[in-house]
Amino acid sequence: MAAGYGLLVAGAGSHGGATALAGVPPAALLGRSSGRVVQFDAPLCPSTVGAALRRAATCPGLLLVGVAGLLRLDGPGGEPYVALGGAAGAAGDRGLPWAWLAAASASRPCGSTTVVVDLAAAEDGVEAALERDGGRLDVPGAAVLGVVCGPRRTASVGGYSVALAAILRRDGGPVATGAHDAAVARAGLADRRGVRVVRSPPVAARAGRSAPRPGAGARVPPLPSSGNPGGAVVGALAGPSSAARPAVRRTPAQASSATPPHAEAHRALYTELAAGRYSAAVAMASAKERAALRTGGAHSAEALHWLEVRADLARLAGRWADAARGWLTSAERRLQAGAGPADPAVRDAVDRAHHCWHRCGEDGQDGERGENGENDENDAYVELGQALAEARRRVPGPRGAAADIRRRLADAVNR
Incomplete structure (x- = not known):
């Protein structure tokens, strides 16, 4: 036994x-x-x-x-x-x-x-x-x-x-x-x-059937780490919390057209991510986002959902810079659509971007090195931090959040 x-x-x-x-x-x-x-x-x-x-x-x-x-x-x-x-x-x-x-x-x-x-x-x-x-x-x-x-x-x-x-x-x-x-x-x-x-x-x-089993060699996927940028984490890919909170008031007709993403699509994303195929998972989410952009525009709940799913995929895979950019884009689109700085979805997006930017600096890896290696990576970190600082100016966060960004930016510039 x-x-x-x-x-x-x-x-x-x-x-x-x-x-x-x-x-x-x-x-x-x-x-x-x-x-x-x-x-x-x-x-x-x-x-x-x-x-x-x-x-x-x-x-x-x-x-x-x-x-x-x-x-x-x-x-x-x-x-x-x-x-x-x-x-x-x-x-x-x-x-x-x-x-x-x-x-x-x-x-x-x-x-x-x-x-x-x-x-x-x-x-x-x-x-x-x-x-x-x-x-x-x-x-x-x-x-x-x-x-x-x-x-x-x-x-x-x-x-x-x-x-x-x-x-x-x-x-x-x-x-x-x-x-x-x-x-x-x-x-x-x-x-x-x-x-x-x-x-x-x-x-x-x-249900009267066997549980679905992963293919040969499948396993519960590892948590992301600085040494495994393509690694997946066991996570909820039903979409980030703010995706359920559209930034603008819609008419009943518009609301009915922005249906929540299907569970099958999320399961397919998870399968790819769990197998370490981050690029394939992102490609699937991007295709859904493009379709939503064509039908409802950049400010539709569907398009925002898939944008945030892409950001969360990047977070789960340890692609912290990509994740931070995605959440900043979400916040900007919601503000453009008429949401105020106090809107919970906007604040949530900026808070998540701030968290991911922290991890960029702590882990020091995001696959952004060019010919100049660490210099390019540091420049990208500074550029992203400046965008975050602008977002924090418009969408205040917890006490000390803006000061935290200024301090980290100053440290990065002086490296």
Whole structure:
């Protein structure tokens, strides 16, 4: 019997949920004679959790992923993520996107992964989104078991995990529907108002087919690093949060013409990026953007969406300069369309550009070296920083943001 592996993530507001499960002996938790359990307690860096998830997905035996904490959405109607220890930035910078779990499961045999959730919706919007789409927390190929409390019941987080831990110590694992049902009953959550019980068997099994498997040599893609400009990250490619917030008011006829991008297109982009084919993924997004430009113009919601998807692809691949330029272009187009500097989508775009520009300076790689090598790269960094400074003049950010740009520009000019 192959050894099992447990990855437990205690996010913000977890109230000891993951810690309770971490106290269960690995053999009882995983139902295997041998196995390993790794716990992250309020991690600040999502990349660290993502790398651990990537490693965990390669285990040959049962994989148990436990996640406790606050559940949020990346923008109105956006993708769910679990808040981690950080407090600022986009979802991929401060939390664990749910799509990372789905991508990890997709690289494994159907039914070999179990995701245990002990979560609380951080806002009413999260609970409403779960009501509209009951499958929002599905993980293809994996069983998802646990509870999601309403936003006014965040103190209930952890109770399910404590009950589950007690049952596993008594009866042993692996975690399955029987232990889940017993934990829900023991914690008194079965009929409690404002608590959603999640009991989702592997999605592919419910559909009566095998889970899609990647081709030979496929794997959960690595997080971007300065030494891997073409590397992909397991990420939510359903589009950045601001894409759901058009900058201009549209008539009903215009609104109906700007339909959201199809899920199939996003899955195709992810497949290319996951395989390390960044250029192919960008080409696909660019084609969608050109079509949107022809039909709706540069300020249409569809065109802005695909522009921002391209920027996010660049970010995921570690192409920080390209990502920063994309987000600056998005902010400029939204301002041209009549959005004000305080518009959340405009501020979000400039904030993301600022973050990516930071990474340009820190990583020192963007594939922009010419005959003069580092001089060309530094010149490009300065030019991009000047454009960002102009954007910050029009769209103020957090306290000290403009001063940060001035300081970094001065350091770059004096190199």
